[in-house]
Amino acid sequence: MTDDTAPPPLSLWVRELPITVPIALSPLRRPQPVAGARGGAGQPVMVIPGILSSDSATALLRRTLDLTGYRAHASEMGFLTGIQPDTMARAIDRLAEIAGAERRKVALVGWSLGGLYARVLAQRHPELVELVMTLGTPFSGDRRANNAWRVYEALNDHTVDAPPVPDDPSVKPPVPTIALWSRRDGVIAPAAARGLPRERDSEVEVPFHHFALASTRPAIARVVMELGRALAG
Template identity: 45%
Template sequence: MSAQATPPLRPPGLGLLLAEARSLIELNASLLLAPVLLRACKGDGHPVLVLPGLLASDLSTALLRRFLTHLGYRSFAWELGRNIGGVYGMRAKLGDRLTRIHELTGRKVSLVGWSLGGVYARDLALHRPELVRSVITLGSPFARDLTATNGRRIYERLSGESLDNVAAADLQALAGALPVPTTSIYSRGDGIVNWRTSVLQPSASAENIEVCLASHIGLTVNAAVLWAVADRLAQPEGTFRPFDRGGPFAIAYPPLKPANSSQRA
C-alpha cells in the first residue's frame, strides 16, 4: 500500500494575521524588562550577524543588535538595505558579507536570522560552514512547505524567484541537519508563517524553542525570545547543550513535546 501524501500546509488565518499588532506590546514589555534582560548570559566577544526578514531593513533588528552589544558580542547589521527577497540572488552578497566579518574579527560568525533572514542563515551555514559558529532562526519557514506563509506573493513578486521552482535538493538541505549548532525559535501564534514550517528535526546539536503568544513581527523584540537568543549564543564554540527553560521567562517556554507531535498539520 502506498504511503498517503502529506496534505499541504496553509498560511496562518486572518485572525492571527490581524493579531500581529500585539508586537507593539511585546516591544514595550521588553523595554520595561530591560533590567532583567541585561542579566542574561554575557557574551565572549565573538561576531554575530543579524539578518532581517522580508521587506525589513536593519532598523527592524536594531533593538536585538543593541541588546547583543550590551551583552558583549560584536553585533553586525547586514547592511544590504531593505530585504526584497531571493535566496539564490542574495547568496553571493551574503557570502561576501560573512567573509568580511570573519576576516575583520578573525573568528567564526554566529548567524541570527528573522523570518526570511533565517532561511538565508541556514543557506549560508550549508555553503560556508567553515565561517559559521552557530545558527539561530526566528520564525523562519525552512521546513515542510515553504509556501505556507502570508508573504509568499510578495516574496515572489519582489525577488523574481518562484517557490514552486526551488530545487528539491535545496529544499531537503534547508530542512535537514546543518553542520553547526542550530536553534529554531518559533511561536504557534505566528500570524505570517505557519509555525510548522519553522520546526527542525532535533538532534545532539539542534533544537526547537517555542515561545508562547509571541507574534511574528515581535520575534526580534520579545523579551523571552531575546533571553533565549542570549542563552544560545553564550555556548562555548563547538559545544551544544539543551536550552534551560527556567529563569525569569520560564512561563513563556512550553515543555518539550515528542518530535512527531510538532509535525502534525
C-alpha cells in the same frame, strides 16, 4: 486539533499588524540588560533581517547583543524582498568580512526570511559559522505554509518554492542549529519554523508573534538567553 502545518489563521495575522510600530522604531530604542543572560564573551554575531525589511529592523536586537557582551554586526544586505543570487553573494562576502575581522567563527541569527539565508550560508561556508539560530523561519515543509507567499511572489520573478539558487534550506547545515518558533506566529506555520529532527539540532517554542521575534524587548531577551545557552553547548 489545530493543524500546525497549515498557514496561521487570519485572527493571528491581524494581531501582527500593531507590532510593525516597534520594528519601525527599532533604530531609536535603547537596549536594556537581559537579566540572567550569559555574557557573549566577544562572540561575533551577524543578524539578518526578514522580508520587506533591512538592518534597521534589527537595530535593537543588535544593541542588546552588544550590551550582553557579543559583537553584533549588521548584515549589510540591503532591503530584502526574497532569495536572490546577488543578495546571497553580498551575504557571503559580509560573512567572510566579519569572520576575517574578528578572527573567529560567526554566529548567525536570521529572522524569518533572514533565517533561510543564514542556513544556506552555513551550508556553503561551515568553516566560517559557529552556529545558526532561526527566528520564525519557514525552512521546513511546504513553502506555502505561511501568510506571506503571495506577497513574496508578487515581489519576485520566481515562485516561493523555486528560488534562483540551488540550495535547499531544509538541509541541516554541518554546524549547530537552533530553531525558535511560536504557536502565536501569525505569518509562519509552526511546523515550518520548528522543522523536523533531521533538519535542525534543537528547537524552542516561544510565546511571541512573528513580528515581535526580534523587535520587542521580551522576545529579544529570550533570543539572547537562548543564544547564550546554545553557544554554551
